[in-house]
Amino acid sequence: DQQVKQNSPSLSVQEGRISILNCDYTNSMFDYFLWYKKYPAEGPTFLISISSIKDKNEDGRFTVFLNKSAKHLSLHIVPSQPGDSAVYFCAASDPSGSARQLTFGSGTQLTVLP
């Protein structure tokens, strides 16, 4: 059973508009969340993260929101640009065990239309 779910496999947005990518998780032990972006033939690139003690983290055009009670996080990109077209992965980290491990969602393909 997937502990991190990205229920939308794809999303299309017009250039200049807001892109909202969603992620749900089931494990209440997760305390650190990350978003990665992946272009074809490249590895995932770290984008932005948020600790469970916060509900928002912003970096330029990218903002991540965390709703712990709903076990939901979202990534907002505004304004969206054609270069943002990529697969976006949500990941969550669990502090238990001998080493932090990342659990990934299956990704959302974002297409920003010019």
Place this chain on the structure above:
Amino acid sequence: ETGVTQTPRHLVMGMTNKKSLKCEQHLGHNAMYWYKQSAKKPLELMFVYSLEERVENNSVPSRFSPECPNSSHLFLHLHTLQPEDSALYLCASSQGTGDDQPQHFGDGTRLSIL
């Protein structure tokens, strides 16, 4: 350039072959990881090394054998693989495993088992 280099980028091998995947990081990190990404599935953690010692092994079959000779290099030795082992293998590194440090990924090795 992510600072994590994986070679080869593509590998085709028969089920009876022995080959190795190589990962090198130039970021001064002290933790390294192997992930597997099969088609239509999330990234799955295979191995974690911290300070050159294996700290996690997520029930990976013994036909996959990791080696971490120093904090900058990580290998994945492959022998008698199965067709279902065809996947993208990603290496990552981070500054520690216990802190809230993002993992930085290489571009992966696309492995095909004939």
